[in-house]
Amino acid sequence: MTPDTTGGEITIASNDDVVRVRQLVRTAAAAAGLSLVDQTKIVTAASELARNTLIHGGGGSARVESAARAGRRPGVRITFTDDGPGIPDVDQALTEGWTSGGGLGLGLPGARRLVDEFELRTEPGAGTTVTVTKWPR
Amino acid sequence: MAEERGLATEAAGATAPMAKLLRADAGRVLDRWVELVAGNVRGRITERELRAELAELFDLLVRALDDADGAERGELRAALAEISRGRARQGFSPTETAVGVFALKQAVLEAIEADGAGYAGFVPFSAFVDDLGLVTFETYAAEREQVIVDQAEQLLELSTPVVKLWDGILGVPLVGTLDSARTQVVMESLLQMLVDTGSEFAVIDITGVPAVDTEVAQHLLKTVMAARLMGTDCVISGIRPQIAQTIVGLGIEFGDIVTKATLADALAYTLRRRGVRIEDGD
Ligand SMILES: Nc1ncnc2c1ncn2[C@@H]1O[C@H](COP(=O)(O)OP(=O)(O)OP(=O)(O)O)[C@@H](O)[C@H]1O
Ligand SMILES: [Mg+2]
Numbered sequence: 152m153t154p155d156t157t158g159g160e161i162t163i164a165s166n167d168d169v170v171r172v173r174q175l176v177r178t179a180a181a182a183a184g185l186s187l188v189d190q191t192k193i194v195t196a197a198s199e200l201a202r203n204t205l206i207h208g209g210g211g212s213a214r215v216e217s218a219a220r221a222g223r224r225p226g227v228r229i230t231f232t233d234d235g236p237g238i239p240d241v242d243q244a245l246t247e248g249w250t251s252g253g254g255l256g257l258g259l260p261g262a263r264r265l266v267d268e269f270e271l272r273t274e275p276g277a278g279t280t281v282t283v284t285k286w287p288r
Numbered sequence: 289m290a291e292e293r294g295l296a297t298e299a300a301g302a303t304a305p306m307a308k309l310l311r312a313d314a315g316r317v318l319d320r321w322v323e324l325v326a327g328n329v330r331g332r333i334t335e336r337e338l339r340a341e342l343a344e345l346f347d348l349l350v351r352a353l354d355d356a357d358g359a360e361r362g363e364l365r366a367a368l369a370e371i372s373r374g375r376a377r378q379g380f381s382p383t384e385t386a387v388g389v390f391a392l393k394q395a396v397l398e399a400i401e402a403d404g405a406g407y408a409g410f411v412p413f414s415a416f417v418d419d420l421g422l423v424t425f426e427t428y429a430a431e432r433e434q435v436i437v438d439q440a441e442q443l444l445e446l447s448t449p450v451v452k453l454w455d456g457i458l459g460v461p462l463v464g465t466l467d468s469a470r471t472q473v474v475m476e477s478l479l480q481m482l483v484d485t486g487s488e489f490a491v492i493d494i495t496g497v498p499a500v501d502t503e504v505a506q507h508l509l510k511t512v513m514a515a516r517l518m519g520t521d522c523v524i525s526g527i528r529p530q531i532a533q534t535i536v537g538l539g540i541e542f543g544d545i546v547t548k549a550t551l552a553d554a555l556a557y558t559l560r561r562r563g564v565r566i567e568d569g570d
Contacts, residue, residue, distance in 0.1 A: 170465060173499065191499060191530040192537060198501040199538075247539055255502045261538030 158216040163204045163231075172201040172213045176229060179215050183227045184287045193227060193285040196265040199258035200231045200281050207251070208233025208279055218284050226267070226286035234278040241271060302412035306396075307353035309409065310346075313399045318346050320398060324391035329384050341371055342388075349392075353416070368420060369427040376431035385428050389421045448474045450481040456488045457558045458520075459551070463496030471507035475514055482518050489558040490515055493551045495526030505540045512545055521561075523547070525554035 158179060161172050176197040180190040197213070204211040211233030218228035238244045245263065250256035263269040268284040310317060322339050329338070348364040355361060368389070375385040393414055400410060448470060453459040458481055460474060478490060492511065497504065512522040525548040527535070548554040559566060 166467060170467075177498075188530040188533050191534050195499050195501045195534045195538065198499060198503075202501075202503060255506060255540070257502045257539050261502065261540075264539070265534065265537045 158214070160212055160214045162210075162212050163201055163233075164210045166205070169198065169201045169205060172215075172229075173198050175213075175215050176227065179217075179227045180285065183217065183225060185227065185285060186288065189285055189288070192265040193229075193283070196262035196283055196285075197229055199262045200229070200283065203258055203281075204231045204233045204235075204279075208235030211235070211278075218286075220286065224287050226284055228282065228284045231281045232278065233280075237275045237277050237279055238271075238273045239275045241273065245271075303409070303416055304354040305409040306413040307350050309400070309403075310350050310353070310396070313403070314346070314350070316402075317392075317395045317399050318343060320395035321346070321392050324394060325388050328387045328391070329380065332378065332380065332384075345371070349420075353413070364420070365423055368423055372424045372427040373431045376428045376435065382425065382428060386421055386425055389417060389424050393417050448477060450474075450477045450490075452481075452485065452487075453491065453555055454559060454562075454564070456485075456562055457555070458482070458485065458487045458490040459555075460490060460492045461496065461551075462492065462494050464498070466494075466497055466504045466507050471511060475511045478511065479514060479518060482515060482520050487520060488562065489521050489523065491523045491525055491551065491554040491558060493526040493554070494524060494531070495528065495551065497526075497531075500527075500531050500535055500540070502538060502540065505535070505538075505542075509542070509545075521546075523554045523558060525549070525551045 159175055161168055161175060163169065163172065173194055177190060177194050180193050185193065201213055204213070208231075211231065214230045214232075216228050216230075218226040220226065243249050245260050246256070247260045248256040259271075262281075262283065266283040267286050268282075270282040271279070272281075273279040318339075322335070322342050325342065326335055326338055345364070345367060348360065348367055352360040352364040371388070372385055375388070396413065397410065400407060448460075448462065451459045451461070458478070460478055462470075462474065464470070466474075481487070482490070492508065494500065494508075500508075508524065512524075515522050523546045524542065527547055527549060546554075546557065548557060556566060
């Protein structure tokens with residue numbers, strides 16, 4: 152394990168932390184051998200999810216790790232966790248252009264399109280966890 | 289914090305005998321103090337300046353040592369803080385700055401030894417100087433932080449210049465992350481330049497922006513809308529392939545805003561729109 156280049160956990164409590172998540176994801180994606188396009192995609196998805204964690208989830212954390220897959224090269228997996236209000240209607244939240252206020256409403260559906268695997272677990276009042284994975288091609 | 293605790297609770301009576309000793313030995317102690325400090329900060333400040341500074345401090349210090357009501361101590365503290373701020377600005381290291389104060393202890397100790405005077409008065413005096421050292425250090429650190437904040441702000445402004453590309457065409461090369469603070473600066477300088485020049489076009493080049501997410505896009509859109517309200521058309525250029533794919537992936541639409549792959553393309557486009565003919569010369 153080399154946690155400094157391929158992973159780590161970052162507390163998300165401010166905009167600076169969002170930048171930090173982006174940088175860590177970029178390093179991890181490059182180390183995993185993702186193409187430049189795929190690096191940019193996962194970094195952008197992470198940026199969206201980190202900002203959602205900060206703004207809608209009231210802060211939380213991001214864990215960046217190497218994702219294993221039988222017989223193939225490992226990918227990058229990021230898990231965003233918060234103890235915020237949760238998402239009452241997931242389908243609505245994943246609808247392009249829907250926002251509960253202020254945004255473009257593109258972050259969540261956009262992030263889902265930019266990654267290979269997307270998992271959203273949430274419950275009203277019990278926080279939100281989003282896990283995304285990108286595999287090298 | 290440290291200054292309150294240290295300088296206020298030090299009983300004035302305890303340091304008064306030392307004041308007497310320092311008065312009697314003023315010349316020698318001051319000389320030695322200057323000598324010790326000069327050896328440490330060689331070349332960065334002339335010996336004359338240093339002597340003037342330390343002589344003033346020495347004078348204030350002696351008065352503070354047998355001062356009961358604390359007024360003199362306030363003055364000493366202010367003078368020290370002023371010097372420490374200067375040191376921080378001039379790029380002195382923390383050690384060099386602190387030694388300026390602590391060297392006094394050595395100078396005094398040497399004077400006591402030479403006189404054969406008792407050490408009894410030295411302990412409260414030493415504590416007093418230690419507290420002065422803390423004042424020095426806190427001021428120094430605070431000033432250094434201020435220097436860093438200033439530099440960050442300068443960088444912010446430096447990295448968002450608005451330049452004239454051609455008559456009636458402004459260029460806004462963006463480098464780095466476009467957060468709300470940056471956007472504010474960019475927008476302000478762009479709008480100001482629009483007022484100053486009455487330019488018809490502005491080319492916002494994002495070649496140096498590492499990632500365009502919904503936040504960056506929103507900021508870009510806001511800037512373009514603001515410029516539009518002033519009668520200026522914006523072109524966004526420098527959209528690299530990986531950024532283009534990500535923007536599409538996110539579903540961001542730039543609406544009717546003209547986008548170009550390179551700054552050169554954008555310049556050619558705006559020149560044409562302004563009726564400037566470009567010919568390949570052979
Ligand atoms: N971690 C979260 N906790 C609670 N609600 C969330 C969370 N993430 C997203 N949401 C809800 O889902 C909605 C859609 O999210 P999405 O990221 O798509 O849009 P947005 O954040 O509003 O705008 P933007 O396009 O700027 O990202 C949000 O407006 C918010 O109501
Ligand atoms: Mg969002």
